[in-house]
Amino acid sequence: MRGVFILLLALGLSASESFITKEEYAAGLYHNPRGVGCHLCHGEEGEGKLIARYIDKGESKVFAGNAIKKLxxxxxxxxxxxxIVGMPRYYLTDTEIQTLYYYLHREExxxxxxxxxxxx
Ligand code: HEC
Incomplete structure (x- = not known):
């Protein structure tokens, strides 16, 4: 029993110590930034995305996340x-914001x- 526990512990440690690339980290943060993923509203590459069309007081409207790739x-x-109305409030650190920006501009x-x- 003890052996199994130690084995699990060792596996857990090696997993948490394993390296992920900057790209993997940046992609993970963009999709799961301690909350709702940016891609859901701003598109996979920050190109913007139509979320819904709806009728408000007889007028047809769209709810969309705008393009954030070129800011x-x-x-x-x-x-x-x-x-921002329509967007969850995030409390991201400077490093996280830099990483998200890196994600959107990684090719450049x-x-x-x-x-x-x-x-x-
Ligand atoms: C639930 C939908 C939603 C999610 C999730 C979301 N946003 Fe937004 N975001 C919006 C909306 C709506 C706007 C305002 C669009 C407008 O003004 O037309 C906005 C605006 C922005 C703007 C300002 C764009 C500009 O040109 O002024 C930035 C930057 C931004 N979002 C980045 C992000 C990032 C990074 C994430 C992930 C951490 C994220 N958003 C997640 C909906 C969302």
């Missing part, structure tokens, strides 16, 4: 944690890194 970092940073970041590491 400059400062604006993204300020808006993510602010009160990777291209820039590849360019700067090329020998001249």
């Amino acid at each position: 400059p970092f400062r604006e993204f940073y300020e808006k993510v944690n602010s009160r 970041f990777k291209n820039a890194a590849a360019k700067s590491s090329k020998p001249h």
